[in-house]
Amino acid sequence: MNLPPRVRIVEVGPRDGLQNEKVAVDIDTKVELIAQLAEAGLSYIEAGSFVSPKWVPQMAGSDEVFSKLPKNSKTVYAALAPNMQGFERALECDVKEVAVFAAASESFSQKNINCSIAESLDRFKPLAEQALSNKIKVRGYISCVVGCPYEGTVDAETVAMVAKQLLAMGCYEISLGDTIGVGTPASIEQLLERLLQDIPADKLAVHLHDTYGQALANVLISLQMGISVVDSSVAGLGGCPYAKLSNGAAASGNVATEDLVYMLNGLGIEHGVDLKKLIGAGNFISQKLQRINGSKVGIALQ
Numbered sequence: 580m581n582l583p584p585r586v587r588i589v590e591v592g593p594r595d596g597l598q599n600e601k602v603a604v605d606i607d608t609k610v611e612l613i614a615q616l617a618e619a620g621l622s623y624i625e626a627g628s629f630v631s632p633k634w635v636p637q638m639a640g641s642d643e644v645f646s647k648l649p650k651n652s653k654t655v656y657a658a659l660a661p662n663m664q665g666f667e668r669a670l671e672c673d674v675k676e677v678a679v680f681a682a683a684s685e686s687f688s689q690k691n692i693n694c695s696i697a698e699s700l701d702r703f704k705p706l707a708e709q710a711l712s713n714k715i716k717v718r719g720y721i722s723c724v725v726g727c728p729y730e731g732t733v734d735a736e737t738v739a740m741v742a743k744q745l746l747a748m749g750c751y752e753i754s755l756g757d758t759i760g761v762g763t764p765a766s767i768e769q770l771l772e773r774l775l776q777d778i779p780a781d782k783l784a785v786h787l788h789d790t791y792g793q794a795l796a797n798v799l800i801s802l803q804m805g806i807s808v809v810d811s812s813v814a815g816l817g818g819c820p821y822a823k824l825s826n827g828a829a830a831s832g833n834v835a836t837e838d839l840v841y842m843l844n845g846l847g848i849e850h851g852v853d854l855k856k857l858i859g860a861g862n863f864i865s866q867k868l869q870r871i872n873g874s875k876v877g878i879a880l881q
C-alpha cells in the first residue's frame with residue numbers, strides 16, 4: 580500500500596464539534612478540552628470561530644477562549660474568520676492562523692455565509708492580504724466537495740476552480756470538506772484525481788464528516804492518493820449547523836480523532852498523538868455534554 584510516513588492531524592473538535600452541540604458549553608470547559616488535546620500531542624487545534632454570534636451562538640465566546648488558552652510553542656491554535664470583522668477579532672486575540680471557508684455549491688454558500696461563492700472569494704482576498712502582512716497564515720476550506728444538502732452531487736471542476744482561487748490569494752493549504760459525509764472511496768478518489776492534476780498533494784487536506792459511516796474509508800483512500808493532512812474531531816463531535824440533511828436530520832461530526840489515531844497506529848504512520856490521553860479528552864467532553872462518546876475506539880478502550 581502506498582502511504583505517507585507521517586500524517587499531520589488538524590483537530591477541529593473545539594470548533595466544528597462544539598459549534599453544532601445543543602448543550603451550551605461554558606468557556607472554562609472549552610479551554611480545559613483544548614488544553615487536554617494539546618497535552619495529548621495535537622499540534623494544531625481549531626480552537627474557535629469568529630463568526631456572527633447570531634448565526635452560531637455556540638461560538639460566541641471564542642475571544643475569551645483564546646485569551647485563556649495555555650501558551651505553548653508546540654501547539655498552533657487556529658480559528659475561522661468569515662470576513663474582515665472576524666479577522667479583526669482574530670487579530671485582537673493574537674491568533675497565529677485563521678481559516679476562511681468557501682463552498683463548491685452556491686446554495687450552501689448562501690445558507691452558510693449569506694453570499695455567493697464569488698462574493699465569498701472577493702471577501703476573503705483582502706482578509707488574506709491583511710493576514711499575510713501580519714504574518715498570520717491562512718488555511719482555506721471548501722465545503723460540499725462531493726455533495727450538497729441542497730443541490731445533490733457537486734462537480735469536481737467547481738471544487739478545482741474554488742481551490743485554485745483560494746491558493747492564489749495565499750492560502751497555504753485547502754481542506755476539502757465532505758460536509759454531509761456522502762462521499763465514498765470512489766467519489767473521493769475521483770475528486771482527488773481531478774484536483775491532483777492542478778494542485779500538489781501537499782497543498783490538500785481532507786475534512787471528512789462521518790454521517791454515512793464512510794469517513795475512515797475515505798481517509799484511507801486519501802492517504803493512498805498522497806494526502807497527508809487529515810482533519811478530525813475528538814469524540815466525533817459536531818457537524819455544521821447549516822448542513823441539515825433532506826430528511827431534517829443533522830449531519831454528523833468529522834471522523835473521530837481517536838478512530839483516526841488508532842488506524843494510523845495500525846498502519847505504522849507517525850502522528851505524534853498519545854492515544855490514551857486523547858481518549859481521556861474525548862471522555863471528558865462527552866461527559867460534559869452528557870452524550871455517548873462518538874468514537875468507537877474511545878468506547879472500546881475506556
Ligand code: HMG
Nearest residue numbers: 629630631634635661664665691692693720722756758819
Ligand atoms: P450577514 O448577516 O450577511 O453579515 O452574515 P453582515 O455583514 O450583514 O452583518 C450582520 C450582523 O452580523 C451585524 O451585526 C454585524 O456586526 C454582525 P448587527 O449590526 O446586526 O448587530 N457580524 C459579525 N459579528 C461578529 N463577528 C463577525 C461578524 N460578521 C458580521 N465576524 C456572516 C454573514 C458571514 C457574518 C454570517 O453568515 C456568519 O457568521 N456565518 C457563519 C456560519 C458558520 O459559522 N457556519 C459554520 C462554520 S463552516 C463549517 O462548519 C464547514 C467546515 O467545517 C467545512 C465542512 O465541513 O465542509 C469549515
Ligand code: MG
Nearest residue numbers: 595756818819
Ligand atoms: Mg466541517
